[in-house]
Amino acid sequence: MPGQDCWETIAGKDFNCRILLSPFNRRLTVDTFNLSRVRGAEEMIQVLTEKARTQGLDKIWLKSIPKWEKNFLAAGMKLEASIPGFYKGKERAVVLARFLSSRRETPSNSKGITLVKIITNNRTSEATKRDLPAEVSLKWAQKEHCPHLAGLFSKVFPTYPFPVFDPNYIRQTMNNGTCYITAWHNNKLVAASAMELNQLEKNAEMTDFATLPMWRGQGLANCLLAQMESRLKYKGYRCLYTIARSSSIGMNKVFAGAGYGFNGVLINNCNISGDFEDMHVWSKIL
Numbered sequence: 001m002p003g004q005d006c007w008e009t010i011a012g013k014d015f016n017c018r019i020l021l022s023p024f025n026r027r028l029t030v031d032t033f034n035l036s037r038v039r040g041a042e043e044m045i046q047v048l049t050e051k052a053r054t055q056g057l058d059k060i061w062l063k064s065i066p067k068w069e070k071n072f073l074a075a076g077m078k079l080e081a082s083i084p085g086f087y088k089g090k091e092r093a094v095v096l097a098r099f100l101s102s103r104r105e106t107p108s109n110s111k112g113i114t115l116v117k118i119i120t121n122n123r124t125s126e127a128t129k130r131d132l133p134a135e136v137s138l139k140w141a142q143k144e145h146c147p148h149l150a151g152l153f154s155k156v157f158p159t160y161p162f163p164v165f166d167p168n169y170i171r172q173t174m175n176n177g178t179c180y181i182t183a184w185h186n187n188k189l190v191a192a193s194a195m196e197l198n199q200l201e202k203n204a205e206m207t208d209f210a211t212l213p214m215w216r217g218q219g220l221a222n223c224l225l226a227q228m229e230s231r232l233k234y235k236g237y238r239c240l241y242t243i244a245r246s247s248s249i250g251m252n253k254v255f256a257g258a259g260y261g262f263n264g265v266l267i268n269n270c271n272i273s274g275d276f277e278d279m280h281v282w283s284k285i286l
Contacts, residue, residue: 005162007031012047014040019048021055025161025270026104028052030062041071045098049076058100059268063093072096081264081281088202089238089285095264104268109278112246116262116280119249123256130219132183136190138227141180146170148189149180156210161270164208179231180208181224183215191220195228203239204232209251221254229258233286241283245272255282 002023009018017033028048035041048060061080064072065087073079077096086093099105132138141149146167153164163169174180177199183191194208206228211220232240243266244251256262260282268276 010047010051012040012043015044015047017044017048019051021051021057022161023056024159025059026057026276027059027061027270028055028057030060033062033064035068035071038071041068042075045072045075045077049098049100052100058104059097060100061095061097061266061269063095065091066094069094069096079264080266083239083241083263083281083283084261085239085283085285086201086203086241087239095266095281097267099267104276107265107267107278108276109246112265112278112280115246115249115252116256119252119256120262123253130222132223133185133215133218133220136183136185136220138181138183138223141174141182141192143171143174145180145182145189146174149182149192152189152192152210152212153208155212157272158274159271161272179228181227183211183220183224185215190215191224193221193224193228195232197237201239202237203241204228204237206240206242206255209254216250221251222258225254225258229286237286239283239285241281243269243279243281246278246280252280252282258284260284 005020005022007018007020014037015033015035018031020029020031028051033044052060077098079094080097081095083093149170150165150167153160177197178194180192180194182189191211196205196207206225209221229240242255244255261284263281263283266279266281269279
């Protein structure tokens with residue numbers, strides 16, 4: 001089994017950054033970084049490339065303000081997506097990646113973009129106007145619901161990029177500000193989703209959508225998304241985004257129907273449902 005994810009802080013002459021090393025996803029994620037000079041971008045990518053190779057990781061990815069885009073591109077990174085209004089609703093974020101193997105760089109879903117075009121050309125706001133099924137209620141999850149959430153995720157996903165099958169991990173994410181919304185039927189958890197909040201930049205990732213197989217197609221994801229959006233709008237968040245599986249027609253339809261714009265593809269971004277998969281980025285500004 002791959003080792004656990006771990007955080008590290010790395011500093012060079014013209015940069016410092018906080019990174020997450022994920023053996024399970026074979027990925028190095030740059031969480032935050034600072035460059036004191038333009039050439040710090042090249043230095044940082046050189047250091048991180050060596051770090052990734054020694055750890056057996058073959059993808060490096062980060063989000064950045066546009067100011068540094070050309071410097072990271074010159075350092076060997078590629079633009080995968082661009083999220084409008086990511087920073088306080090005003091400035092876009094560029095999502096960049098460096099691949100350390102040709103296999104990791106080869107898209108896993110050649111039909112993904114075709115799917116997006118079909119969905120966006122046929123999107124309808126009616127897709128979001130779904131009522132809760134009879135006897136289903138929504139509630140914001142509390143700490144005592146962590147075992148239920150872990151059980152739901154383990155039933156829905158063979159593998160997941162993060163250890164959501166562990167109630168203690170979910171409890172930790174709650175402590176760090178992630179909010180979970182849940183759908184219940186006769187005291188049984190049938191669906192859930194989460195929003196990871198960036199209070200400083202006023203953006204939120206809409207994530208961790210899971211619905212039991214027998215409850216799919218009944219609009220639960222739409223209802224969960226609408227509930228999260230309502231709370232975020234009230235709290236003054238500006239940019240909402242998601243990273244959806246390219247193979248999930250349903251989830252891509254949910255976000256397109258809710259008015260999200262398509263922003264790009266993250267190639268083989270994570271290990272989910274048993275394999276590495278391309279992920280679609282969608283976003284909207286409130």
